[in-house]
Amino acid sequence: MSRKMKNKVLQNLKIERIATEGKCVGHHEGKVVFVSNVAPGDVVDARVTRGKSSFMEAEAIEIREYSPDRVTPFCAHYGTCGGCKWQHISYELQMSYKRQQVVDQFQRIAKVPLPEIMPIIGARDTRYYRNKLDFTFSNNRWLTREEIDSGVDFERNALGFHVPRRFDKIVDIQHCYLQGSLSNDIRNALRDFALAEQLSFYDIIHQTGLLRNLIIRSTLDEQVMVIVQFGEDDPEGIEKTMQFLKERFPGITSLLYIVNLKKNETFQDLDVHLYAGKDHIVETMEGLRFKIGPKSFYQTNSRQAQRLYEVAREFAGLTGAETVYDLYTGTGTIANFVAKQAKQVIGIEYVAPAIADAKENARQNGLSNTLFYAGDMKEVLNESFVAEHQRPDVVITDPPRAGMHEDVTRTLLALEAAKIVYVSCNPATQARDIALLAEKYEVRRIQPVDMFPQTYHVENVVLLELKEHDDQ
Numbered sequence: 001m002s003r004k005m006k007n008k009v010l011q012n013l014k015i016e017r018i019a020t021e022g023k024c025v026g027h028h029e030g031k032v033v034f035v036s037n038v039a040p041g042d043v044v045d046a047r048v049t050r051g052k053s054s055f056m057e058a059e060a061i062e063i064r065e066y067s068p069d070r071v072t073p074f075c076a077h078y079g080t081c082g083g084c085k086w087q088h089i090s091y092e093l094q095m096s097y098k099r100q101q102v103v104d105q106f107q108r109i110a111k112v113p114l115p116e117i118m119p120i121i122g123a124r125d126t127r128y129y130r131n132k133l134d135f136t137f138s139n140n141r142w143l144t145r146e147e148i149d150s151g152v153d154f155e156r157n158a159l160g161f162h163v164p165r166r167f168d169k170i171v172d173i174q175h176c177y178l179q180g181s182l183s184n185d186i187r188n189a190l191r192d193f194a195l196a197e198q199l200s201f202y203d204i205i206h207q208t209g210l211l212r213n214l215i216i217r218s219t220l221d222e223q224v225m226v227i228v229q230f231g232e233d234d235p236e237g238i239e240k241t242m243q244f245l246k247e248r249f250p251g252i253t254s255l256l257y258i259v260n261l262k263k264n265e266t267f268q269d270l271d272v273h274l275y276a277g278k279d280h281i282v283e284t285m286e287g288l289r290f291k292i293g294p295k296s297f298y299q300t301n302s303r304q305a306q307r308l309y310e311v312a313r314e315f316a317g318l319t320g321a322e323t324v325y326d327l328y329t330g331t332g333t334i335a336n337f338v339a340k341q342a343k344q345v346i347g348i349e350y351v352a353p354a355i356a357d358a359k360e361n362a363r364q365n366g367l368s369n370t371l372f373y374a375g376d377m378k379e380v381l382n383e384s385f386v387a388e389h390q391r392p393d394v395v396i397t398d399p400p401r402a403g404m405h406e407d408v409t410r411t412l413l414a415l416e417a418a419k420i421v422y423v424s425c426n427p428a429t430q431a432r433d434i435a436l437l438a439e440k441y442e443v444r445r446i447q448p449v450d451m452f453p454q455t456y457h458v459e460n461v462v463l464l465e466l467k468e469h470d471d472q
Contacts, residue, residue, distance in 0.1 A: 022456030041067025082164035084454035109431035126453035128180035138170035315463040322393040332358025378407035403429030
């Protein structure tokens, strides 16, 4: 893009539709323009921020005409914290756009014969649906333009979410509509306590400060886990903070803390200290109990996770006689969920602690037909592994956003399981992998599931069936 185009204002740009990653599309002089935080039907003035020979990116600086499909955002932090970016679009349209996202990705990337993509399975709860949130303490609160221009000396300590594309700025969250239970009360009370006690909030630039991170996990029956990360090994400050939480919120099921002196907030390699209560919480799904520890992965929308797994199980069509491979099994949630309908389920996962959780969950639920293995998928799933275990009748795969490694895809082609059920949080990489699997498989069913209302993210489940061999 030429220098003279950057910062140019495109006037009266008609927003036509939603594209990938929630951005909307308009056209200017025959070139595609991607614009964030607008809705199809809006007419806007947009400032160009970036561009290539075939497209431009722009930000709306003024909305000339509002789309009739717009709704009023319900959160005071909308547009600043970076979450819930689709609050300005009705939920019915959100679901329509998410399904269309799957259609577009499969037509553009997979380029294989497709069945009719089924209507998306919407969420019953479009607010307070998350079971886990991470909040960050910071001594560098994001100030609005109005606050800056006012000249008032505002409190700069904050507890909330990162501003998009600003690692060093935190939006101080007063009320979050993503997580119910005690979440908002705990966060606000802890912030107020820390300010009153003059406890230091973390300085991400200089890597100093006592209070660093707050994680709140919850279950459908309102068990609550609270994890506080401290950036300094200060026994007095840690004790004061944890004692406050214990006394103020006696209903916390699991109260834990971590001393993290590293340069990042990940704590898989750190000790987690139990301060009060249990070292875990328990989520229940179809009578199965899943133990969730501080380092456990669990789908962040518990109610929709069950719908997702129900679809995967339905697509698998198990009769009780099948050997199932569950790839990227995590803590074995899907494996344990389908185990009663299978002869045997074998789960593979890279993260060793997750496999320990998977085994424990199977034991807790009295499941004796599951086996779990930890290791790199492309290395574990090889000929000797298959030789040691029975060849799968069904493969269920639920990889991370990056999709499956090409070596794994080649192994699946060699295994020739009768069915592959592919669960994905990224239809683009899913479509890419399915294009490779199309050598031996055909797509039979496609079912989008909405796990994250008010966002552009969509989960998708695809049933692939082995093509009949041509013996001629």
